[in-house]
Amino acid sequence: MELSPTAYVILGMISREPRSGYEIKALVDNTTRFFWAASYGQIYPQLKRLSEAGLVAGSDAPRGERKRTVYAITAEGRRELEDWLRQPPQTVEMREEGLLKLFFAGVLPPEEAAETLRSMHAYRRDIAARLRSMEPDAEEKLAQDDPFPLIVLQGGIEFNEWFADWCERMEARLLDPARRERSS
Amino acid sequence: MELSPTAYVILGMISREPRSGYEIKALVDNTTRFFWAASYGQIYPQLKRLSEAGLVAGSDAPRGERKRTVYAITAEGRRELEDWLRQPPQTVEMREEGLLKLFFAGVLPPEEAAETLRSMHAYRRDIAARLRSMEPDAEEKLAQDDPFPLIVLQGGIEFNEWFADWCERMEARLLDPARRERSS
DNA sequence: ACAGGCATGTAAATAGTTACATGATTCG
């Protein structure tokens, strides 16, 4: 069975409890978005396909009068998820417009090039702060015996802090040509 | 003028000297690929569009009998490139299947979850080594008075080394539950 | 009454990859 990575996001998100498409989207936006995003345009059609393939099972779960369908993972779906988790990860893609601009920044005078680094720094600092504010949430998950969301979140914090720090160091190096040699 | 980021990759790559589509692709594969990739299917059609828009100018530059077109940036193209460089970077996308698997790794027993970290570690270590081997090349560029390719490359090395190290630390933490508290 | 969140979906457009086709040249 060849499933798209987005399909595995869905399977993973319902592996502990059944959820609606809307809830899956909200969860993704609060957790995996930073390294794997998904839109409604992917989630709802995928749920339909996974349901047809027997990897998830939908059931009506209205909230009051508002109708609602939650999807649960099936035994076959769980097998599929576990098989995927056991394969070494393949896809690694990154699109960082900041690094791209920095790469070409020699076209501009140094002061304007440094501005790119300042934007990148501010962005990474903000993301780090936002992730930090999400830590208590993930610590709850740990209490529920799943340490991984917290590990990944702390990795994200550390990464964004490293990146922000790197931007600062490179800005300093850029504005002070004497410091151009490598510090390592 | 609304250009795709790939268009700016092309403009940037020919900002110092004219190049053929083939050469642009090769350059991208050796440099920006790690944070911004481009395929022939994007490059050749883009070159045509940029040429029609007057941002680049193609001219015949055969090598022997083999015909070949190199594209040079025009004054208008350079203006466009510089304007773009002055805007704060927007696009940041990341797809890291490893982090995704790690996020859901609670589904598997710890020893199998650690295997994902080992794969990620090996991958990042190899990338770091490959980038290191590219350093002499970028140091040449610095001699040509453009420090940015080297800065970006060294950032890539540092990032991959940080990531590899993080994977090692998380594997240790995972296999030794006593160490579960945060070290910071 | 209205804003905001809950809830499900689709259509259209854009972006991007992969595979293929073609052919010349260079190096061992």
Added chain:
DNA sequence: CGAATCATGTAACTATTTACATGCCTGT
């Protein structure tokens, strides 16, 4: 001679985003 590299391109497919459409429920 054969393999690798230079060189240009397109077609088909897949993925993904964005915008739109619809309507209910809750709190102020």
